Amino acid sequence: MVRDTDPRLTTPRSEPYAPARRTPIWRRPFPPPPPPLRRGPFAPGAIRTAGRSEALSAWLGLWLGLAFGICLVTGLISHGIQHPPGWFSWPTRPVSLYRVTQGLHVATGLATVPLLLAKLWAVHPNLFRWPPVRDAADALSRGTLLLLVGGAVFELASGVLNTARLYAVMGFAFPAAHFWTAWITTGALVIHVAAQATTVRRVLRQRHRPSTALPPSDAADASDAGFTRRAVFVTVAAAAGVVTLATVGQTVRPLAGTSALAPRRPDLGPQGLPVNRSAAGAGVRTTATHPGYRLVVAGPRPLRLSRAALAAFPQHTAELPIACVEGWSASARWTGVRLRDLLAEAGIASDVDVTIESLQRAGAYRVSTLPAAFAQDPLTLLALRLNDEMLDLDHGFPCRLIAPNRPGVLQTKWVARIEVAR
Template sequence: MKSPFPARLSDASFSGRLHDARTATVIGRLLGAAVAVCFVTGLISHVWQHPPAFLANALPSRPAWGYRVSQGLHVACGIAAVPLLLAKLWTVYPRLFARPVVRSARHALERLSVAVLVASALFELLSGLLNTAQWYPWPFSFVPVHYAVGWLLVGAMVLHLAVKAPEIAAHWRRRSAGTLSLPDEDATDRRSLLRALGAAVGAVTVTTVGQSFTPLGRLDLLAPRHPGHGPQGLPVNRTAARAGVDAQAVRDWRLRIEGPRPYELTLRELRALPQHEVTLPIACVEGWSKAARWTGVRVRDLLDRAGAPPGARIRITSLERHGAYRVSEMAHTYARDPLTLLALRLNGEVLSFDHGFPARVIAPNRPGVLQTKWVGRLEVL
């Protein structure tokens, strides 16, 4: 049987419109901007969750909304990049069938950079989307792999830009020339494509960004989280049942503070200490966030009573039985910030089990996974 496909494919074999360098350049710079924002904000998120040794005691606690904005941008730009990437691939896919496969060393570098760029971009966007839904159908740990492939994506993009710099410069501001360029009368088609692409980016953004930008919460139709849904008006990622914390686990609960002058407090004694109220957001790596009113004891007051030196970090240990963030550390910039509380109440109510009863940490400019719930011990390092 004769194959329905021609033995050799060339640019002329593709009759679809808009497969030209000018269109690819316009979409490419939009996609490049989205990837750049994702990379920078992803780097911020990773450093805040897993600070290197030289930053472990120096991360800033202000602005209080910093992590909320950074991670919200990370997820929003990642979602917006999905239609941009699909449009970019559609525009350039005829080039994937160009023959010969490799024409020179420079062309080989170009093909290699494209292969790595496409594969890493698809992986980052797909794994990031599944992370927002907390679905992990793979055997590896999401955070380190997503972080490593992010560097691979940026490296491949830089290599690709370096190899294609002459073509990009040639089509940055003027119409394309070549076998797949559009005649002047067809420029309207490109504008229509870009308008449709802009509408698609706007639609996926408006219907998901409300999980972090609460004024658009009513339009939060496609995001896996709604900032107003959850116990006490706040979403929960990890429930008490999942963490293995129940009434029996906190029946004889006492807070242990380890330091030069160690001591313990019962819940009644903790409630008898001066209480402070702050309004701070919970900002999770999945992209959702919401501000709430928290009431409790300032962590710095607890540390002063234990004789902690001003520059000391602290280690926070949860009652939960297992989990990657069961134990976290806090820089002195957070521990000494007057907004950092060992919270006992949320929005005027006693903490529910799912929100960390009997006590949890709440601090400004800090990832949600490090706002430790079910706190059992504070240790001065």
């Protein structure tokens, strides 16, 4: 007789029901690819990975992120000065601040070119991994990465073309395109950094971790890979240094002799200054030299002043830089009438913004707005002379605006009219 306690007859105790956890749809893997597609760069082992590593990609990404951050901040400053939103304010002092920020913007952007090329070289095997995307979440991540790479390439390429003043090659409005692409690229960069934060932290922690013993063959492979990674770092750093030395002289005058690749020489041009837009290019050669030229200051007591009348006002001299958005800058000695004296003579209040209109009939910057703080600054002049000589026609004869801490495109040449800003 079998006892009731025989384990074979014992009914197992039932466990509470626990439904199986389902994988979210965005995490479900895609089906494997068909074998015929595993060809070319998608074939296993088609791309050599020597020298490439997670650590190399992480460090290049950190350097690239730092450089892009500097470019973004300095670029936003330049855009804010030229197209100021209501909340933006830019000081008149120090007089060379814009010269520093824009010089840093262009120098950092140019030095970023070898960094970006190295980063793309380090990670481009991932572009041909199979399957291209593993799941819906991975597809979103790689789509964001596509925006980041495309935006970064566009920003650097268009920036280089703008620095070289090759506007015809671009065929689009550079300031707007550069500005909005910067925001798109920054958004993609933030998402990418968040996605790679764990990897970067792991790489940084492993930097000082003691190495473990390896078999002889593995140790040799690791040594070769380590040497290659070091070579990549040295090559990228050297390339960035060469690019900087070869271009930064257009901003830092002591390095002008080493800047063989600089698009502009700040000491070459009429009266020792470069010219971006000549009088002939602006179409003002006739009107600027006509004896009937009059500067109109529209105010409660309107003024119509010939150049001789402007020269009869008290003259003041200021040492101020011309700093261009293309990155070059140069200091010069300007002599002319204080703008605030003309505004006071015309009865214009000291707390209003004014617009400065050029004789040129076309161009995005033929009219510039001068905030009240700049209009009333004692260093803001309607210059009649440059470096103790009569102002050259290409530099704005019969008179031009020169104000402290302003981009060159806003230092209006061939001034024809001044009035209160609407």
